[in-house]
Amino acid sequence: MNKPLIMIGSGGHASVLMDSLKLSGERVIAYISPNKNTRNQMFEKIQHLSNDEDINQFNPDEVLLVNGIGSMPKHHNRENVATFFTKLGFSFTSVISPLAIVSPSSRLARGVQVMHGAIIQAGACIGEGSIINTGAIIEHDCVVGSNNHIAPRATLCGGVQTHNNVHVGVHACVIQGVNIGDNVIVGAGATVTKNIEDKTIVYGHRALIIKKE
Numbered sequence: 001m002n003k004p005l006i007m008i009g010s011g012g013h014a015s016v017l018m019d020s021l022k023l024s025g026e027r028v029i030a031y032i033s034p035n036k037n038t039r040n041q042m043f044e045k046i047q048h049l050s051n052d053e054d055i056n057q058f059n060p061d062e063v064l065l066v067n068g069i070g071s072m073p074k075h076h077n078r079e080n081v082a083t084f085f086t087k088l089g090f091s092f093t094s095v096i097s098p099l100a101i102v103s104p105s106s107r108l109a110r111g112v113q114v115m116h117g118a119i120i121q122a123g124a125c126i127g128e129g130s131i132i133n134t135g136a137i138i139e140h141d142c143v144v145g146s147n148n149h150i151a152p153r154a155t156l157c158g159g160v161q162t163h164n165n166v167h168v169g170v171h172a173c174v175i176q177g178v179n180i181g182d183n184v185i186v187g188a189g190a191t192v193t194k195n196i197e198d199k200t201i202v203y204g205h206r207a208l209i210i211k212k213e
């Protein structure tokens with residue numbers, strides 16, 4: 001039997017993960033969050049712990065954690081949470097929605113989260129702690145680094161490589177073979193056609209008239 005799970009966080013991202021875990025038949029026994037979640041009934045049925053240190057009442061060998069902190073550009077709470085609990089000896093599990101399509105020849109590292117409707121195609125690799133959010137498409141042979149957030153409906157075409165801590169915004173599109181450096185932010189709706197160097201923010205969507213009959 002799978003180990004019981006403890007959710008870290010209780011906001012929107014945690015709620016979406018709870019839906020996936022329920023569909024997969026996983027057992028969440030507690031959540032850690034400064035505030036009680038009173039909006040989502042799934043949180044009402046499990047133990048609420050207010051402080052991060054409350055995790056110490058559990059044995060790291062007997063439970064797994066779920067990182068329910070969402071990822072937004074320029075914010076590092078999600079990575080900080082992962083570092084804090086990992087230092088205490090706890091491990092984060094992956095959450096793969098049963099409503100996602102994940103190729104058997106893709107490789108997903110520890111702690112990856114794949115939300116409803118996402119598609120990960122053949123030969124793609126997803127790095128530790130990355131989120132492939134609702135309806136995102138990771139085409140064949142992409143290599144996604146660690147702690148990436150590929151936001152809802154974003155598309156990485158075939159063979160795209162992203163390095164670490166990359167945010168690809170909602171509905172952005174990266175054409176095939178492009179290489180995206182560390183700590184890059186691709187804004188919502190952007191179309192990326194060229195490689196992007198580390199620590200760069202890009203956005204904008206250009207469709208030029210090339211020919212007119």
Ligand SMILES: CC(=O)SCCNC(=O)CCNC(=O)[C@H](O)C(C)(C)COP(=O)(O)OP(=O)(O)OC[C@H]1O[C@@H](n2cnc3c(N)ncnc32)[C@H](O)[C@@H]1OP(=O)(O)O
Pocket residue numbers: 073133151152168169170185186187188189190201202203204
């Ligand atoms: C489940 C979920 O909800 S997951 C959440 C998914 N959300 C996302 O992916 C959001 C991604 N974030 C963005 O696109 C943001 O706008 C960022 C990170 C690119 C903002 O970058 P910044 O450089 O800080 O831009 P800033 O907010 O200062 O805006 C500067 C200007 O650019 C415009 N701008 C910002 N983002 C974009 C964009 N994606 N496309 C076009 N224009 C934009 C702003 O409107 C503003 O215009 P103005 O000067 O005419 O007022």
